[in-house]
Amino acid sequence: MATNGEETQNQAGRHQEVGHKSLLQSDALYQYILETSVYPREPEPMKELREITANHPWNIMTTSADEGQFLNMLLKLINAKNTMEIGVYTGYSLLATALALPDDGKILAMDINRENYELGLPVIQKAGVAHKIDFREGPALPVLDQLIQDGKHGTFDFIFVDADKDNYLNYHKRLIELVKVGGLIGYDNTLWNGSVVAPPDAPLRKYVRYYRDFVLELNKALPADPRIEICMLPVGDGVTLCRRIS
Template identity: 40%
Template sequence: MGSSFLGFHRLSIVTHQHVILPGFQKLLLKFHSSAATGHIACSKPIKGSSMRYGGRCMRACSNKSKIRCCSSNAFIIANDEKYGNKQVVSINPRLYDYILSNVREPEILQQLREETASMHGCQMQVSPDQAQLLAMLVQICGAERCIEVGVYTGYSSLAVALVLPESGLLVACERDAKYLDVAKKYYDLANVSHKVNVKHGLAADALKSMILNGEAGSYDFAFVDAEKRMYQEYYELLLQLVKVGGLIVIDNVLWHGKVADPMVNDAKTVSIRNFNKNIMEDQRVSISMVPIGDGMTICQKR
């Protein structure tokens, strides 16, 4: 599901330091911890280390990524100089608060978000900036028939349903009845229940049933935010259901930055890493990996 982490930029800045200078172990560990959560406040040089603060270049991670930062901002530069030393902003908490302050979040979505915040697994909910992007993509492509795989309490599906035309349809697949009850409550409150076809159960089964029912090539948009090790199967099924020119958006493709760390090889990380590689090589779609939330890949079926 969606994540409370901000994805690649928070965790890829500093990953694992394999060589630690004597006397600086605790300091570097503190720096790593701060960088991983976006709390980087740099003010003065550290004598004897390879890191320099106050707007100067630092080398602190295993892949020698360049980082420049100050108390209010930070950016990184690609290792490969063929990218022209492109500076990419690293989202820290202050900047992310600013981004959120510029999200147009409908009141009903705010209410749902705040209720979900007190629930177990609240980190699975997509962030407001992600939901805003999903809604805009639906509007841009003029979608009328949509699918969501992994509803949780319904924040992203409600954002999509709100911008669908009155005759629109969103098929919402979720296996957890408790969370679906929350989503249904808000569909009713927002007066969009008539647009949402809830399918309680395993999403793969629901998608296969839709294909067998003759619905292949009839959907404009799909969003995947469910079991990570099932991503490839969901993707293949959705490719059948989405029409040419339609969009498939996949969440959590940066997986808290773990996908870029060769030292992390748990089952979910490896699964997402392999999925990203497969998407990159799949000529059936055009793609764009976007570092928003925990990372989203936007695919357009060719």
């Protein structure tokens, strides 16, 4: 009979083998969620972009379909209008956001790779939402510093971060100034393939092991920040929502 520690390690190993963006114990259960509630209501442009991205060699970087659905509804619930996204890739979560915003909504989107963004851009344009997006190629930190310098404090309703995990805390130090009181910041991958509970000698992919410490550092820092309320959700690869309260 497996001990708790052995079972934890076995689960972490299974998540590595699965290769999809779910933290659920069962592939069949995850597929049930997708086929029952996600795919039947997935907007056609998001489906098209998801299928295009699936053929990309780095497709593991994309936002999962269930997380895209969650973000789309969340943005509607909070009546978001002015948003930011750090880490775009081919734009699946960006498209989910753009479809949720009103016609005069705006998204400041940043990524170091324009080529990946341009792979999804024709779909975004066809969906009629490209006018909502201000894409900036390059590192996000200088842009954030400039926004603060320009006095853009408290002007964003929602900010989504799915980028370099080693800079998550650097982003947070700036984003907490840029999001409005009552606004939300969403940090993606905060359960990091389930590796946050894997033992030190667990068989992890090199990039998973490298970034795990940064994710753990973020997960320790966010609950200690008195300026926010937090909620960690096992959606996709783990999403931590931070609501600014002061």
